[in-house]
Amino acid sequence: MTGNDDQLVAGRSCDGCTMCCKLLAIDVLDKPRGAWCSHCDQKHGCTIYESRPDACRGFHCGYLRLPQLDDRWKPSKAKFLINYEAHASRIVIHADPQRADAWRGDPYIKTIRLWAAASSREGSFVLVWAGSKATIVLPDREIDLGQVREDQLIVPVERRTPRGIEVTFEVRDP
Numbered sequence: 001m002t003g004n005d006d007q008l009v010a011g012r013s014c015d016g017c018t019m020c021c022k023l024l025a026i027d028v029l030d031k032p033r034g035a036w037c038s039h040c041d042q043k044h045g046c047t048i049y050e051s052r053p054d055a056c057r058g059f060h061c062g063y064l065r066l067p068q069l070d071d072r073w074k075p076s077k078a079k080f081l082i083n084y085e086a087h088a089s090r091i092v093i094h095a096d097p098q099r100a101d102a103w104r105g106d107p108y109i110k111t112i113r114l115w116a117a118a119s120s121r122e123g124s125f126v127l128v129w130a131g132s133k134a135t136i137v138l139p140d141r142e143i144d145l146g147q148v149r150e151d152q153l154i155v156p157v158e159r160r161t162p163r164g165i166e167v168t169f170e171v172r173d174p
């Protein structure tokens with residue numbers, strides 16, 4: 001999650017974690033989701049720290065920003081990180097492709113479903129990336145979108161059915 005340093009939870013730090021350097025796509029480095037950045041030393045952190053791109057400089061994941069998440073949510077332990085994409089008003093989970101189901105375990109899934117329910121009431125959804133594979137999490141189900149490119153859009157579509165209005169999702173080219 002991006003934002004100001006003064007919005008970080010006191011006592012939280014990146015110490016011992018480099019997961020965003022694997023899980024996030026960094027356009028200016030041509031780095032895809034789910035692959036280690038070539039500048040990352042997994043033990044010691046960023047090897048170009050002073051000149052790292054702004055996208056890295058300004059990034060603080062949900063663990064650093066949300067006081068209700070305890071240390072089990074630290075990305076190095078959880079094997080996923082949480083971000084809020086303000087431009088799309090959605091919570092995004094970036095999962096380690098090597099541990100793509102970690103977010104479905106305890107204690108995470110219960111909280112993630114609560115986020116999905118709150119998002120749904122606001123017409124949004126929780127999105128999970130595991131590399132380039134995207135999954136939508138709704139309060140009562142998941143929708144596997146398969147491989148989605150960086151430039152494609154994920155669009156909710158309402159459909160009239162005998163059971164009432166149902167929301168599905170389409171992947172569209174830009």
Ligand code: SF4
Binds near residue numbers: 017019
């Ligand atoms: S994933 Fe979060 S805690 Fe880990 S290094 Fe990145 S910003 Fe820090």
Ligand code: SF4
Binds near residue numbers: 020021038048049052
């Ligand atoms: S440039 Fe540095 S901070 Fe940015 S992803 Fe690579 S290793 Fe991480």
